[in-house]
Amino acid sequence: MKRNSFRYLWIGQALANSGDLFYIVGLMAIIHGMTGSAMLMAMIPFVTTMARFISGSFAPVLMDKYSLKSLLASSQIGKTAVLFLLLVTYYVLGEQEVTVYAILGFVFLISLLDGWAAPASHAMLPRLVDAAELTKANSFVALVDQLIQLGGWAVGGLLVVAMGGSNVIWLTFSLALAAAVFMKMIEDRHEAAPEQKGKADISNWNSIQEGWTLIWRQPSLRAIHIMYVLETIAGVIWIAAIIYVYVVDALNKEEAWWGYINASFFLGLMLGGLFGMRGAGLIDRNIRKFVICSSFGISLMTFGFGLTSVPWLALVFSAGFGIFEQLKSVSLQTTLQRSVSIHLLPKVYAAQSALVSLVFGLSTLLFGYITDEFGVRATYFIAAIVLFISGCYALRIRTRLPALGEGPEQQVRIGIE
Template sequence: MKRNSFRYLWIGQALANSGDLFYIVGLMAIIHGITGSAMLMAMIPFVTTMARFISGSFAPVLMDKYSLKSLLASSQIGKTAVLFLLLVTYYVLGEQEVTVYAIFGFVFLISFLDGWAVPASHAMLPRLVDAAELTKANSFVALVDQLIQLGGWAVGGLLVVAMGGSNVIWLTFALALAAAVFMKMVEDRHEAAREQKGKAGGSNWSSIQEGWTLIWRQPSLRAIHILYVLETIAGVIWIAAIIYVYVADVLHREEAWWGYINASFFLGLMLGGLFGMRGAGLIDRNIRKFVICSSFGISLMTFGFGVTSVPWLALVFSAGFGIFEQLKSVSLQTTLQRSVSIHLLPKVYAAQSAMVSLVFGLSTLLFGYITDEFGVRATYIIAAMVLFVSGCYALGIRTRLPELGEGPEQVRIGTE
């Protein structure tokens, strides 16, 4: 974990993630100032999800032609250019309704570029650290991301008040540019072999299918991604719209409690990340048990959160959910990275990104309907049931999850 390239990768990711968060806050402030419409503000995450699904579907074609480092750097450079065009457009058109629709177009382009950067970043990490340090490295990167998420929304809000929405976009532009510089500094020890391989043969369609086919045909990968899908379906309960209803209808508290719940959730994620770093060896030796126990733990926390009307208990359950969620995420991430060769891993992550984006988008609509028709308590109880099924499934397929003793050379799919 002390290698410079790993340091450049996580710093670049941290800058990019901070910029993404700030620009969303800035854009929402601009859209609210122009229209005052909550629905149009909510369109930003929807457009983001759909763009990432489309881009993630076609990412394998680019991964066959270019190195992961090139994709990461070009994504950030492209986002920098699009952010500049967004700012120019805003100043030219001014605060009118057509500006909002232009903003949606730029959001789509930025998210489209993220659609290949996210899987490329995940696939790059195992190339930069030793296999024995994967759990620790994944926990560290997750911890940094959660620190940004925990403080970023508050900092972004303060920046909007102090600087204005458009100036926050300028800050995002600078962060994206800095992220691109750090991504260019990463040295991939496997890149030379990748360049020698050249522009891969075969049709674009076969390239797109490769990751999906691998996930479907390999029992261990199929099992891991069924867990990802189930968790993504239930994870929708933490979007702002549903939490907002929960605070008003179940806790009967003011809007500030929406922020308290989110803060406790991210605090739990951070604690889980810290445990992952300090207890990496323990997780490695018992990775199957951690996946199973955290799956049931998430279900229990979700059920408790949904049925309680006591505000402080809701905070406890929210933090507990975050702890178990982080432990499960790190365990699955490490298992996946150990199960697939580094050359096929980008394709698998690209398929995973597209899959999760599509499932999340559809689940948002489904749980929104359930909340409107049956109440927010029903939403959390159903989500807890889905997560319980996930735990039962994890228990049933535990033998498909490799332990540390089964080294990468024994369990990896598509080893070169």
Template sequence: MKSKSFHMLWLGQSFANLGDVFYIVSLISILYSVTESSIYLALLPFLNMLGRFISGIISPLILHMYKLKSVLVWSQFSKTVVLFLLAYCLSSQVASSIWFIIICMFFIAFFDGWAMPATDALLPRLVEPHELMKANSFVSVISETIQLGGWALGGILVAILGKQNVIWLTFALFVVSTIMMQLIVDKTSFQAIDVKQKTMKILLEGWVIIWKNPIFRSIHIIIFIEAIANVVWIAAILYVFITEILNVTEVWWGYINTAFFLGLILGGIICSKLSLLFEKAIKLTILATSVGVSFVTLIFGLNSLAGIALIIVFLSGLINQIKGITIQTYLQSVAFIEDLPKIYSAQHSLVSLAFGFSTLIFGGVADYIGVQFTFIVAGILLAGSALYLFTVNQRFSSKYLLNRED
């Protein structure tokens, strides 16, 4: 992967992701100091979901009018401008009300929603076909490493530098990210489309492509079920499981999260090192990991021993990562390169919506029926996804073509 543009993409995205973590850590501290209420803290994931969902809905219009690189650069630049306003107003106390902070949070998530499909669709254009799985694995490992270490580092920086200064540090990271993304060179031809008379058609185009193509439809049914089932791993449900079922202290919440992220990182490394093997057996890999992830989710929900839970959650992260990278690579390989932005726009909207509503539903199930039951339901859903894959496995060719010029 010698492409300079690929390096600019993952470096720029890494600075942006690290800044996102620091910014969230700072905002948690700021919101709690202003409100002393956990309700406002719960707004963070909700606003992230809402902002990204809304921008995901309209992103096809943006992607039809501008190049992927331009969308990525302007998305990050817009986030940088909003964060500058937030940092300046918090530092000078011009406007530090809770509603001003909330509005800034929403718009940062909104602009981030443009970047996600643009990044996923741009990556296959910057590497050689035979390097695609390795590139996806590498980017995933970097992202998970940032998630693993960023929260701890963010907390330390807030304690040392102060909340407002960490916001300014995030601003600096966003500036560097924007510059690096500007250095990306995408040689794929592009022709802007007049969207005035075709707005509804363009908004629905990604959904139509997914629905009409049996392979895309099957992949997104799996992704939809996963988005619902993976809600059980959010902090609110996992925290209750640790205290009520594993019967250990809060520190184990950190252990469990660390084990999960280490599994994700190792899964990405394995995919990178064995990319050729997984590509040759991509159909079998998708089927095997689908069964594996449902099994470990069920076992985790039925287990009550903390030490065993660490091993299970590590395996869950590892298998989920291999499955996710494999499906991502397969989709990028079989789709026409000009269709990928439309497909990813619909996909990110679908995941945001499913995850957002499932959070409320599973939260209610955990409260009124029991937190163990949520993992059993999630495991059954994932088992249903694996069974569905077996019934439609003939749609997935073992010798898929890496035709990105078609």
């Protein structure tokens, strides 16, 4: 974890994630100031999800042609260019309705660039640290990300008040440019030579389906992604719209409690990340048990959260959910990285990114409907059942999950004919 390239990766990713968060806050402020429409503001996460699904689907084609480092750097450089065009368009068109739709178009383009950056970043990490440090490295990166998420929204809001929405976009422009510099400084010892990349005799369609085929054919990967899908479906309960209804209807509290619950959730994620760093060896030796226990723990916390009407208990359950969620996420992430060779891992992450984006988008609509028709408590009870099923599934297929020492070289590699 002390290698410079790993340091460049997490710093670059931290800058990029901070910029993404700030620019969303800035755009929300701009759109709200122009229209006051909650629906148009809600279009930003929807457009983002759909764009990442499309980009994640086609990312393997780019991964066959370019190195992961090049994809990470080009994503940030591309974002700086699109952000510049967004700002120019905003200043030229002014505050009119067509400007909003132009902004959404630029959001779509930026999210397309993010769609290949995220799987490339996840796949790069195992190349930069020793196999024995994977759990610790994953926990550290997750902790940094949660720190940004925890403080970023508040900092972004303060920046919007102090600087204005458009100036916050300029700040994002600078952060994306700095992130690109750090990504270019990474040295990937496993990177294929340019001429080898160009000689890859594989069609675009085969490239796109390679990650999906690996996930489907390899039992350990299929098991991991079934759990990912179930968790993604249930994870929709933490979106702002559902939490807001929960605070009002279940807790009978004012809007400020929406912030308290989010803060306790991210605090739990951070505590889980710290435990992952400090107890990496313990997790490695018992990784199957951690996947199973955290799965049931998440279900129990969700059920308690949906059942309670006591505000302080809701904070406890929210923090507990965050702790178990982080432990499960780190365990599954490490398990996945040990199940696939570093050369095939980018394709798997690309397929995973597309799959999770699609499932999350559809689940948002489903749970929104359930909340409207049956009430917010029903939403959390159903989510708890889905997570309990995930726990039962993890218990049933525990032997398919590789334990410590079972790296890709010990497993059957599945290729594409």
